[in-house]
Amino acid sequence: MVIYNRVALIGLGLIASSMAHAMRAGGLAGEIVGHAKSAETRAVALEIGLCDRVCDTAAEAVAGADLVVLCVPVGAMEAVAAEIGPHLAQGACVTDVGSVKQAVIAAVAPHIPGGVAFVPGHPLAGTEHSGPRSGFATLFQNRWCLLTPTELSTPEAVARLRSLWEAMGSNVDEMDPAHHDLVLAVVSHTPHLIAYTMVGVADHLRRVSNSEVIKYSASGFRDFTRIAASDPVMWRDVFLTNKEATLDILGRFTEELFMLQRAIRMGDGDELHAYFTRTRAIRRGIIEAGQDTAAPDFGRVAKPSGA
Amino acid sequence: MVIYNRVALIGLGLIASSMAHAMRAGGLAGEIVGHAKSAETRAVALEIGLCDRVCDTAAEAVAGADLVVLCVPVGAMEAVAAEIGPHLAQGACVTDVGSVKQAVIAAVAPHIPGGVAFVPGHPLAGTEHSGPRSGFATLFQNRWCLLTPTELSTPEAVARLRSLWEAMGSNVDEMDPAHHDLVLAVVSHTPHLIAYTMVGVADHLRRVSNSEVIKYSASGFRDFTRIAASDPVMWRDVFLTNKEATLDILGRFTEELFMLQRAIRMGDGDELHAYFTRTRAIRRGIIEAGQDTAAPDFGRVAKPSGA
Numbered sequence: 001m002v003i004y005n006r007v008a009l010i011g012l013g014l015i016a017s018s019m020a021h022a023m024r025a026g027g028l029a030g031e032i033v034g035h036a037k038s039a040e041t042r043a044v045a046l047e048i049g050l051c052d053r054v055c056d057t058a059a060e061a062v063a064g065a066d067l068v069v070l071c072v073p074v075g076a077m078e079a080v081a082a083e084i085g086p087h088l089a090q091g092a093c094v095t096d097v098g099s100v101k102q103a104v105i106a107a108v109a110p111h112i113p114g115g116v117a118f119v120p121g122h123p124l125a126g127t128e129h130s131g132p133r134s135g136f137a138t139l140f141q142n143r144w145c146l147l148t149p150t151e152l153s154t155p156e157a158v159a160r161l162r163s164l165w166e167a168m169g170s171n172v173d174e175m176d177p178a179h180h181d182l183v184l185a186v187v188s189h190t191p192h193l194i195a196y197t198m199v200g201v202a203d204h205l206r207r208v209s210n211s212e213v214i215k216y217s218a219s220g221f222r223d224f225t226r227i228a229a230s231d232p233v234m235w236r237d238v239f240l241t242n243k244e245a246t247l248d249i250l251g252r253f254t255e256e257l258f259m260l261q262r263a264i265r266m267g268d269g270d271e272l273h274a275y276f277t278r279t280r281a282i283r284r285g286i287i288e289a290g291q292d293t294a295a296p297d298f299g300r301v302a303k304p305s306g307a
Numbered sequence: 308m309v310i311y312n313r314v315a316l317i318g319l320g321l322i323a324s325s326m327a328h329a330m331r332a333g334g335l336a337g338e339i340v341g342h343a344k345s346a347e348t349r350a351v352a353l354e355i356g357l358c359d360r361v362c363d364t365a366a367e368a369v370a371g372a373d374l375v376v377l378c379v380p381v382g383a384m385e386a387v388a389a390e391i392g393p394h395l396a397q398g399a400c401v402t403d404v405g406s407v408k409q410a411v412i413a414a415v416a417p418h419i420p421g422g423v424a425f426v427p428g429h430p431l432a433g434t435e436h437s438g439p440r441s442g443f444a445t446l447f448q449n450r451w452c453l454l455t456p457t458e459l460s461t462p463e464a465v466a467r468l469r470s471l472w473e474a475m476g477s478n479v480d481e482m483d484p485a486h487h488d489l490v491l492a493v494v495s496h497t498p499h500l501i502a503y504t505m506v507g508v509a510d511h512l513r514r515v516s517n518s519e520v521i522k523y524s525a526s527g528f529r530d531f532t533r534i535a536a537s538d539p540v541m542w543r544d545v546f547l548t549n550k551e552a553t554l555d556i557l558g559r560f561t562e563e564l565f566m567l568q569r570a571i572r573m574g575d576g577d578e579l580h581a582y583f584t585r586t587r588a589i590r591r592g593i594i595e596a597g598q599d600t601a602a603p604d605f606g607r608v609a610k611p612s613g614a
Binding site: 075099124125126127128129134136143144146173182183184186187188189190191192193194195196197198199200201202203204205207208210211212213214215216217218219220221222223224225226227228229230232233235236237239240243246247249250252253254256257258260261264265267269272273275276277278279280281282283284285286289291292296297298299 | 382406431432433434435436441443450451453480489490491493494495496497498499500501502503504505506507508509510511512514515517518519520521522523524525526527528529530531532533534535536537539540542543544546547550553554556557559560561563564565567568571572574576579580582583584585586587588589590591592593596598599603604605606
């Protein structure tokens, strides 16, 4: 069931390459055209046959496409939008996969010509790997994709894009762009910053060597390092463009951390125990909602042999 | 190859039950005797045949044992040591599995009678699950176990305990107790406190609902919730007894977090990018050291089908 006759992927990293595999697997696109700024990335895409065609410019890639997906870091959206704007086909739909929505809308919307729809989107899926070789067809299975329609989003364009994401295995929600940015600051942006910071602290500390940190990481630290290995350019742009919401949630975080730090200093075991007990319920909710595995250590340990 | 004729496990949670399974699987103990303070835990241990015998008191369990393993929360070590001290067999060895070493040594050593060795230990292995049903024989495979010998540790007792941990699949290192507590504050205690805090912030925030947090957790947050689901009593005791090192590392953490927060506020993308790039190297080191999987998302996602 072909949903779009020609899909242009601009940027060929983890998300775009996973979309290419998923659209192929489901027969969802008549033709998949790709472009990446880096010649090396384009060469890899050609070598592994990621797209039907790989174009040297974004303008060339979007010509005649009925869906254009902007898969570049948030900070690169404006330049790409400005380049492709004059080359978009009438009746086409432009979407994106950026982790921040208000900044992307501000950057892209001015470049969308009349007769073209713009439906901002954000698939909540990813791994710690990046680049054109990192994609796989099942990345979006049972993951949420958030669409944040604007005045440039026609109901028809939203419905058609929704059907693409659903066909790639996603659940789709629609949300106000500002609320999206706040929700993501809580569930993604602040956790990433904290993980980066904790890994950085371990790296800087001279009294404990890096080889000790690495050897003994199974006691908790390694869970932080997965997200702290994510693409630095993507994350730099996220923090620069979702500044207000991230600083807001960071303020809440340090406030609560100081409260717990004080409880440790004062020896208030009841306070600590009560806090640590409440957080278990959220973990259970995530497992029940099918957003993580209940297996110990996310299933990465060997299976029980004695019990 | 029997290493100890009779092993007494005091406390029957995740670590003790995993030791029971691992010792059985390897034929490492002539007899495994267990005790837990809770009648319910003892009943479960009996029901699932976790030990050869389950005793109603710790004093009874240690009688005639040549290895006694204290597997209770750090805050309960002193009371247990005081109870079993008079009942320990001459030539026996007492060890523990507590996450903090200086406090355990201070609590336990005064109760060790002459002719009995005390070798503090800490297996760096665990999952987010707890209780007598949560153990499995392979928990310690390729994980580190740290021994922190004191003046009550004879070379013979250390060597024999080392051979037990190695036979259960662990790598064994010896370390000064104070250094142990600092290293663990970095790789385990502070990461746990931070994860608890982030999950608590999400729980308290009214503008984003818990159901939104749960639905959209795959974007990073869920990695934090695994360790924030760990046993609250164990973690309360860890923070109360490794107070100095935890507060020290927390101070470093907030200092660096404020530096990154300022970079976000000032729009300093170069600073952020440089920081996020350095942290990737630590992740690679952990994977190369065999302490985590290189598979995307710790291997919890479906396998690539297109690439």
